[in-house]
Amino acid sequence: MENTLALTVAHKANRLAWAKRMVVTPKEGWERTVFSDEKKFNLDGTDGLQSFDMACGGRQERRCTGLAAGVAEYIYTVSEFLLPYAHFNYGTDFTFQQDNASIHTSRETMAFFEEQEVSVMDWPARSPNLNPIENLWSSWLVKSTRTIANTPI
Template sequence: MPRLRQNDRERAVGMVQAGMTHQAVADHFNVSRITISRLMIRLRQTGRTNDRPRNGRPRVTSQRQDRHLRLIHLRNRMITAEDTARRTPGLANVRISGQTVRRRLRESGLRARRPVVGPILKQRHRTARLAWARARRRWRLHTWQHILFSDESRFSLRFSDGRYRVYRRRGERFTDQCVYESDRFGGGSVMVWAGICHDGRTQLKIVQGTLNAVKYRDDILDPIVLPFLQQRNFDHVFQHDNARCHVARVCQDFLNQNHIRVLPWPALSPDLSPIEHLWDELGRRVRHRQNPPETLQELRDALVHEWNNIPQAFIQRLIGSMRRRCEAVVAARGGHTRY
């Protein structure tokens, strides 16, 4: 016989209290008389008509096994729940599922998340980053204001972060409206270079082709960096990372001959450079344009336009975070930081 729904239980109680017999109420709802009798007994004992709490399905793992599952995933954060389930038997050697492992991990406060992608930091990199941050963690804002931070970045015409979602029904997975068509290589890309400081920024240089040491000297250092620093009476220190084209002898000779001071930079340290966050802001502005670029030339024009529209106050906030960045590297012992 069918179970009584909650609203039918309330109606059945009302009918009994109105004077109808249990059998008459049972016939009305097409259930047995004992169902109505037990319903009224439960009402008198608990004052409610809801089902009593049930123990549910017995757990297939013990508390000791639950602690063992938690320890496995604390020791190896990248292991999947399915791998753990295949290697871990439950009570009485019952096979457990990956969903069981995920439930046990959620109970202990562990949930699957997207990992942060960062560079491979070996011990020598961590040591150099820690020493660099310790030496500059007490620098005041006035010192950071006189540094010209520079970097290159590449922007693709077709951007995808892998987080697209589509609303579809069963069986519609491969319909045209539910397939995201993407170019394998992003539809082409544009490489740019720029520099920022507290009181200004350089032009956004569109880099054509491959950036080698000679092109870096002739197209960036000589026509852009040198005049920018001359306008400020060489009061600023130039910063660039340790890319091969930056540390080549032709570039080092040019910097020395023109008396351009260079800030030493630890390898694999994008989190210490404030311009990295500016590239993210520039990419968001280009993607959120009312008419996103469809060609490489439109992408170049959009990058230059949005670069000039970024408020200087935004750049000043990024440069003002340098002391916090150094403190974060020191706290992480040269490891990865939230920046």
């Protein structure tokens, strides 16, 4: 059984309200949205835990970031990798999606986004399954595992 936090009535109402707002978002709005997520993969035994960040919006770039990041590391990753990617593909007219992990919503992180004039999508609490990247992870993991398994050492 998967470890998940139960949704309260308020969580469900907020998710529904969010979905109703999103369903009427014009296609052009979604085309200028950069979705993000992170996933940990155990690629080469119990000692091989690696973390990959993915930003998706047109062309995508995968980058190994090492282990769990704190606020400073997250801001660094965003400033050095996400923003150049987004500015190259969308100029300054894009919306960034992130979940509500504490490093994503910290005062420091939100001040950084405000300073950089990055529009951050409102995201309902306890809603990682609303992120379209969640649908990509399993197929990416299968393909990556096959590639790694077939790569000579």
